[in-house]
Amino acid sequence: MNKGIINPLKGKKTTNLYEKYSNIELNNLDKSTNWNHLTNQIILMGTSTGGPGALQTVLTKLPESIRAPIVIVQHMPPGFTKSLANRLNSLSEITVKEAVDGEILQNGTAYIAPGGYHLKMRPFSTKVFVQLDKTNKECIHCPSVDLLFESATSLKEYGKIVVVMTGMGSDGSRGLITLKNSDQVKAIAQSKESCIVYGMPKAAIATNLIDDIENVENIAETILKYL
Template sequence: MASLLDSKDNPIRILIVDDSAVIRRTIRHALIAHSDLEVVGTANDGAAAVAFVQHTKPDVMILDVEMPIMDGITALKEIRKSDWSLPIIMFSSLTKVGSQSTLTALTEGASDYVGKPDNTSDMQEFLTVLEQTLIPKIRALCPDKGLNTGLAVRKLARNNTKDVLKPRTAPDLSVAPHPVPSSPAKLFDNNPIEAVCIGVSTGGPAALVTVFSQWTEPLKVPVFIVQHMPAQFTELLAKKLTSISGMPVKEAVHGEVAIAGQAYLAPGGHHMTVKDIGGRIATHLNQDPPENFCRPAVDVLFRSAARAYGSRLLGVVLTGMGSDGMLGAQHIIQAKGQVIAQDEATSLIWGMPGAVVRAGLAQKILPLDEIHTEISLMVSRKRSLA
C-alpha cells in the first residue's frame, strides 16, 4: 500500500536554469537535501533549457530571466509553443525592471515566481528563500509526486476535507457564515447582475489575460479583482490587462466611487472592500491582518461585495493555491448572488476553485476559455430582466 515513504521512489524531477554557476549549485544543494526532490539537470541559458526539455521532460523548471544566448522570457515562449503542462517557476530579481520581466513571464504562461534576494551573496538569506518559498511552491505544483505520492495521502486529504476548508485565521464572528451546503448552490436566474468580483492566485496573470483579452468593449458593470501579488506587480498587471482588453483595469484607490465599465484591481499589500455609501459603491483599502495568509484576500472582497450588492453580485473564482474565496463565496450564495468556478482541467492549481466546488457553492463550473462569455451573458441577460 502506498504511503508517505513512497516519495523517494517518485521524486519531483527538477531542471535548474540560471547563468550563474554559484546560484545553480546553491539551488541544487538545497533541493537534493530533500528526499522527495531530484535535480535531473542544469542549464546556463534559455536555449540549453529548451533543448533539454525536448528530450528529457522534468516535472518542474526553475527559470532565471536575464541570461545570455536566450533569455528566460524567450525560452518560456518557446517551451509554451508545444508544452503548456510543464510547471515553470521564474526565479528572478524583484527590482522594478525585474518585476516587469517577471510579470511578462507570468502573463506568457509561467506558473509562479520567486524573487531572488537583493543580496545573493548573503547565503543565509538565499537559503531561507529556497526553503520557505521556492521548495513549497515546487511541491504545490506537483500534487501527485514527492511527498504528495500515494493513496494514503489522497485518502488523508479526503478524510480531512473539513480541515482543509477551514479559514487559516481566526474568524470574524460578526460575519461568520452559515454551514456549508452539501449540494451545488441554487441558481437564482432572475437576479440582475450589477457587479462582478474575481478572485485568483497561482496562475492568475495568464488566466486574467485569457479572460480580459476576449472583451472588446467594457462590461456594463464594475469589476473588482483580487490577485495574490505583492505591491510591485499589481500596477504592472493592471496596465497589462488594459493594454489587451476593451475593459480598462486600474489599481483601486481608497474612497473611489466605482463606475460601470471599469475594473478595479486590489493593490498588493492591501485588502480591498466595497461599501455602499448613500447609494453609491466605493472601494476601500486597508492593511488589516492577512486572511488565508494573503493580503489582499479574496474572502475580504467577497464578503464586503455580498453586503453591498446582495443578490446582484456575481463572484468568479479562478486558479489558485489554497482555499481563499470559499468562505466569501458562502456569503455571496447566502445573499442569493451567483458564483462561477474554473474547472480543474484548465486550472494550474485547483485549490481555490476546487474548495468552492467541494463546498457546493459553485452554480457553474467552467473551463477558462468559456468564463468571459458566461460573465458577459449573465451581465447582459440579467440586466435586461431588471
C-alpha cells in the same frame, strides 16, 4: 499565454485546505439560487498562482460596453499588481487599473487590489466606493479573496457574479459561503483541466455552491450570460 504576463512555476504542491469545506454545514442552501437579473450587477474575481494568464484570457474577452464593474483580488506582493493592471489594460477593451482608496466603481472598469492591501467595497447612496486597508491580520493572504467577497454582502441592490480561478489553497470559499447565505449570487469556478493549480477552484466547488464550472477560455462568455 501571451508574453509579458507573469508565468508561475508549475509543479508546486497545493495545500489540502479545501478539504475542510467538503462536509461544511451550508444551511441547506441550493446552488441554483434564484437570479432576477437585477439592474445593478458587479463581478468579483479571485485568483492566485496562474492568475495573471487566466485574467488575461477572461478580461480580454469582455466588451467595453459591459454593464458592471469588475473587482479583482490576485495574490501578489506590493509592486507587482500595478504593472499587471497596466499590462492587462493595454490588451483589453475594458479599462483595467490598480484600485485606489476612495474611488467610485464604474461599469466597464476592472479594479485590481494592490498587493499588500485588502480591498473592500462600501456603498454610499447610489455609489460604491473602494476601501483599501491592512487591518485584518488573520488572513493568510493580503489582499484576501474572502474579505473581498464578504464585503460585497453590503451591496444589497447588486447581483453578484463571483469567479474563482486558478490558485493554491482555499481563499474565496469562506467568502462564497457568506455571499450565498445573504444575497443573489451566481458563482463560476475554473475547471481543473484549465488551471495551473486547482486548489482555490476545488475548494469553492467543494462548498456545493458553484453554478458553473468552465474552462478558462469560456469564463467571459459565462459571465456575460448573467448580465
